[in-house]
Amino acid sequence: MSAFLETLIGGLLAGTMYSLVAIGFVLIYKASGVFNYAQGSLLLFAALTFATLTDQGAPFIVALAVTIAALVVVAVAIERLLLRPLANRSPMTLFMATLGLSYIVEGTAQGVMGSQIRALDIGLEDRPIFLGDILISQFDLVAAGVAVVLVGALSLMFDRTRIGISLRAVADDTRAALSIGVDINHIWRIVWAVAGLVGLVAGLLWGSRQGVQFSLSLVVLKALPVLIIGGFTSIIGSIVGGLIVGAAEALAETYLGPLLGGGITPWFAYVLALIFLFIRPAGLFGERQIERV
């Protein structure tokens, strides 16, 4: 029983790492109905900028502040150079634009900061600890804590601030929001900057676990099943979807793995997502019929 619990808890905690990546997608999808292919590149850009700065000897806080400033600049540039000229185009056009954007961001980031793998030390040791007789990864525990704080902060922003209210208004009916005086361009800058910050948090955690290099941008592939299960429009969905994927992966690896010869983790989440697509295409918390991309 304790082996089962250990697997389950380990899986749930690992799942919050997926949730962190998925939340970045949800923010932009909610506000503009666009699947942002460049989210992984933003995540890589954030982690790479931070790692480069700390490599140069910058203290943690300084590196964090500079990286956040860089992400805000990138968000403003994306709104001005990409979203505004493409206003009123179909979501598919915008999706293609984010695809191009991902190459620009990745290429520029690696061109300027180099493509060699970097170790990222954010002062978190990956040493397991005992809770009762259950062994838990300390790192995953911190990651889960960060995810909870992040979701708390985001929901405060959405529910309590006027800008959060405007953001929900834009997500609900863009045309009406525009006609009553909501500055949509401003909202987009904010959404992309916040999505960048979420990417930074995810990038730091994933980067310190597997090193910072190009393949970091591929962690977004892990977010896809999470989004399909949780729904593209719900932050809570991202959390629940991440937990489901994490727990299912861990349990499948432990209990199905021996029967199927192991190696289940890389594909199991996608099979799960496929089953959800048959049963509940909008996801557990999805609001509307999502567009396939």
Add this chain to the structure above:
Amino acid sequence: MTAAALSALDVKNISLSFKGVKAISELSFRVEKGEICALIGPNGAGKSSLLNILNGVYAPDSGEFIFEGEPLRDIHPLEAARRGIGRCFQNNALFSGMSVIDNVIVGLSRHARASLIEEALGLPRARVQAREFRARALETLKLFDLERHAEVIVRALPYGVQKKVELARALVGGPRLLLLDEPLAGMNAEEKQEIAAIIARLNRDLKLTIILIEHDLGIVLKLADHVVVLDYGKKLADGPPDAIRDNPDVIAAYIGAPHGELAA
């Protein structure tokens, strides 16, 4: 120019076409300050298209409109809102998943001064603004007798009440010109009377200039100070309700509206 400065809105030779089909051709008319101007005409006459030009959704092919003395063409909806042109849509375009008061607060967007940083950190200016916006939104809801619904999610309210929320949302920002696209459509007789009375009261008490599209001629002729009749994108008639009622061209254009109804 003094005459133009007196009127709230001066539409000048506006034309609009979609892929070669003329929606509006060479349309000119004037709306005086503080009047209710009704746009009537059969479906496809170009009424909604005109409202869409006035609030910046469409850009006219040619022509311009003068609002409060300033000639405008091809403006953005955001600019229209900032200049004080408010709008209600045909079929409600409310933020249906949000509460009534949040819907109305969004209508105050153009008056917002606190930055995101101030809002996120809950700094004094953001807190003062939040309190002020809430108070203003509640005050506007009171005008419509809606304050007890403030925290209700809009989707849960009946259509007629939703229309009042939409009016409140358009009004809270203090527009000087309000565009109403079929505000009475889809309502029963009682709701129609109530909304019509509200429109008349807003016009009287707030000296608000209103342009309204409406099919119910009985109500239009009672409510409006001035009626503009459109047909196939052209102006068919323009004048006070009494003159419009007796205009044979108007009667002919309103197929399906028997003379008796027009005279009622």
